Amino acid sequence: MSTSRIIWIDYCKAIAITLVIMLHIAIPNPYRTIIYSFIIPIFFLLSGMFACPDKYPTSKVFFQQKTLRLLVPYLFFNAVTYIYWCFIARHQGADAESVISLWKPILGALLGIEAWMEHCKPLWFLPCLMMAEWIFYLLVRLSKGHTFLLLFTVLITTTIGFVFSKLNLSLPYTIGGALSMILFYYAGYWARSNNFFQLLHNYSHRRSLLIWLSISIIALGICAWLSVQTSESNVFNNTYGNLFYALPAAVCGSLGIVTLGISLYNILPTSRCLIYIGKHTMTILALHLMVAGWIKGVTYYLFHLSLNIYDSLWVKVLFAITIITVCLPLCYAYDWVVKKWKLHKIVSTSTK
Numbered sequence: 437m438s439t440s441r442i443i444w445i446d447y448c449k450a451i452a453i454t455l456v457i458m459l460h461i462a463i464p465n466p467y468r469t470i471i472y473s474f475i476i477p478i479f480f481l482l483s484g485m486f487a488c489p490d491k492y493p494t495s496k497v498f499f500q501q502k503t504l505r506l507l508v509p510y511l512f513f514n515a516v517t518y519i520y521w522c523f524i525a526r527h528q529g530a531d532a533e534s535v536i537s538l539w540k541p542i543l544g545a546l547l548g549i550e551a552w553m554e555h556c557k558p559l560w561f562l563p564c565l566m567m568a569e570w571i572f573y574l575l576v577r578l579s580k581g582h583t584f585l586l587l588f589t590v591l592i593t594t595t596i597g598f599v600f601s602k603l604n605l606s607l608p609y610t611i612g613g614a615l616s617m618i619l620f621y622y623a624g625y626w627a628r629s630n631n632f633f634q635l636l637h638n639y640s641h642r643r644s645l646l647i648w649l650s651i652s653i654i655a656l657g658i659c660a661w662l663s664v665q666t667s668e669s670n671v672f673n674n675t676y677g678n679l680f681y682a683l684p685a686a687v688c689g690s691l692g693i694v695t696l697g698i699s700l701y702n703i704l705p706t707s708r709c710l711i712y713i714g715k716h717t718m719t720i721l722a723l724h725l726m727v728a729g730w731i732k733g734v735t736y737y738l739f740h741l742s743l744n745i746y747d748s749l750w751v752k753v754l755f756a757i758t759i760i761t762v763c764l765p766l767c768y769a770y771d772w773v774v775k776k777w778k779l780h781k782i783v784s785t786s787t788k
Contacts, residue, residue, distance in 0.1 A: 443705070444636065445482055446714025448697030452478050453717045457724050457756040460558065464749065466664050473663035473682065474689020476561070476671040480617040481690050483565060484624025489576040502569050508779060510562040513722035514545040514555070520726055521555035528729065548609035550672040558721050560672050564610035568621050571614060587622070594619040601674040612674035620690065636698060648699040656692035659685045713760060716767035720760060727762045731755065 455471050463471070492498035518541055526536065536554050544552025550560035575593065579586035597615025605612060626632075662685035663669075666677035669686070676682040704710065713720065735741045745751055 441711065441715070442485075443711060444697045444701035445485065446711045447700045447707070448478070448482055448693055449714040449717045450710045451693055451697060451700075452482075453713065453720050454756055454760065456558070456721065457728075457759055458752065460725060461728060461746070461752055461755055461759075463752055466660070467749075469668045470660045470663045470689075473669050473685040474659055474693065476613070476669075477617060477620040477686040478690040478693045479561070480565070480568060480620040481624040481694075483568075484572075484621035484626075485628045487569070487572060487621065487625045487628070489573050495573075495577070498573055499570065502573075503566065506562050506566045506569075509718060509722075510559060510566075511545075512773075513719075514553075514559060517556035517559070517722065517726060518542070518545070525555070525726070525729060528733070549606075550610065556722060556725060558725065560610055561721065562718070564614050564617075564671070567609050567611050567614035568617055572618060572621050572625070575618070590618055590622040597674065598676070598679060601676055605674075610672055610674070613671040616674060616676070617671060620686070645699060645702040648695045648702065652692045652695040652699060655688045655695065659689035659692055662688065712764065712767070716764075716770075719767045719770045720763045723763055723766050724759050727759050727766070728755070731758055731762065 452475060455475055459468060459471055459475065462468075489498070492501070521541065522538065540552050541555045544550070544554070545559070548560060548563035550557050553559060571593065572590075575586060575589045579589060593615055594617075597612055597618065600607070600612040601616060662681045666681040666685075667675070669676045669682050700707075700710065732743060732746070735745070736743055746755060
């Protein structure tokens with residue numbers, strides 16, 4: 437396993453971002469409900485694995501570096517997608533029949549309100565993740581190194597988030613969702629702090645492939661059963677239905693994706709494609725809807741194919757793969773811009 441990158445985590449993120457795209461191209465139920473039950477928790481879990489609050493000498497340094505790491509790409513991608521939406525996207529498809537103020541998406545981006553971000557709704561996740569990182573850092577500082585105190589404050593914080601969900605309180609920057617997801621962020625942090633990486637590395641070989649695949653299938657199967665017992669989970673709305681089903685479904689789904697990522701690592705230890713996708717999940721998150729519009733435009737205007745072809749589940753899978761493929765050169769272009777502007781030391785390309 438590389439010391440610079442943890443490959444199986446890149447694989448997990450590659451799987452997760454593919455599922456995100458499947459959701460956004462209108463995958464039907466029950467697949468949609470199942471994926472929604474764990475897709476945001478798994479990203480918080482993986483992000484928490486890279487949380488190192490102690491490496492920052494002061495709180496000021498932490499807030500400066502963490503904020504810039506997510507805020508700069510958030511503003512950049514908002515600007516790019518807003519310009520594209522203003523001049524092209526809002527004149528095409530369903531948006532052409534709606535009257536949306538040009539100021540509404542700007543306010544949505546500034547306040548982190550997903551419902552107003554017509555130009556790129558998936559970007560709500562970045563300020564939500566930033567809020568979670570801030571909150572968790574404060575909890576770590578509050579606990580002063582006491583493990584059980586940190587766990588207690590995490591549980592209280594998560595409970596507050598779930599209370600907000602029951603009260604239907606809508607907060608800017610999806611703070612309610614960030615509070616609810618702190619438990620998963622902490623789980624990732626705990627895994628790293630307790631050498632969980634090394635444990636997984638010790639059992640990441642072909643002889644254990646059947647074990648990891650079995651765990652993945654069982655966990656995802658349980659997740660599927662639990663998730664359809666309640667209403668759909670939406671972190672951006674901070675709604676989860678019956679928590680008795682929703683919370684275990686999120687745990688099982690996250691476990692299933694982690695073990696599936698490890699299984700892929702056993703089969704393909706150095707897949708450059710999966711590593712690259714996992715490294716650039718933020719760019720793909722920001723641009724995949726724009727790319728989806730391009731592809732639909734080509735099939736409709738150039739090849740004169742009906743958009744009904746996208747109703748098939750298998751076509752949706754191929755569509756998602758095509759979207760990711762087209763996104764890859766855009767990821768390279770974003771990396772070039774970051775290096776050109778000398779931002780590579782402060783910004784992130786991944787959702788970790």
